[in-house]
Amino acid sequence: xxxxxxxxxxxxxxxxxxxxxxxxxxxxxxxxxxxxxxxxxxxxxxxxxxxxxxxxxxxxxxxxxxxxxxxxxxxxxxxxxxxxxxxxxxxxxxxxxxxxxxxxxxxxxxxxxxxxxxxxxxxxxxxxxxxxxxxx
Numbered sequence: 808x809x810x811x812x813x814x815x816x817x818x819x820x821x822x823x824x825x826x827x828x829x830x831x832x833x834x835x836x837x838x839x840x841x842x843x844x845x846x847x848x849x850x851x852x853x854x855x856x857x858x859x860x861x862x863x864x865x866x867x868x869x870x871x872x873x874x875x876x877x878x879x880x881x882x883x884x885x886x887x888x889x890x891x892x893x894x895x896x897x898x899x900x901x902x903x904x905x906x907x908x909x910x911x912x913x914x915x916x917x918x919x920x921x922x923x924x925x926x927x928x929x930x931x932x933x934x935x936x937x938x939x940x941x942x943x
């Protein structure tokens with residue numbers, strides 16, 4: 808019976824984990840990386856110039872992004888999201904979206920840390936839905 812279970816388990820596709828690029832202030836980026844990796848997300852630290860931002864589902868910055876317009880233009884039409892961490896008196900910090908699913912959304916409402924985690928979970932569920940429904 809265990810042999811059959813092992814054989815069947817191999818046919819299941821592992822859930823796709825969101826790929827997240829963390830930019831900005833190194834100590835904050837490292838902190839966010841630890842938090843996100845504990846939740847199972849695949850994270851990379853780096854500068855946008857050294858990595859292709861189109862390889863990531865989400866780009867998070869702990870400080871203002873250099874050449875924001877170039878980054879958003881590069882990601883236009885992709886599934887990528889771009890958020891910047893901003894200080895907030897009530898919550899410590901919030902995540903301000905600049906792009907969601909390849910669409911610019913500057914001046915959209917910022918997300919509290921708990922709302923941001925809920926957004927990440929929905930985003931990952933959508934990624935897995937797309938993977939399950941892709942033929943190939």
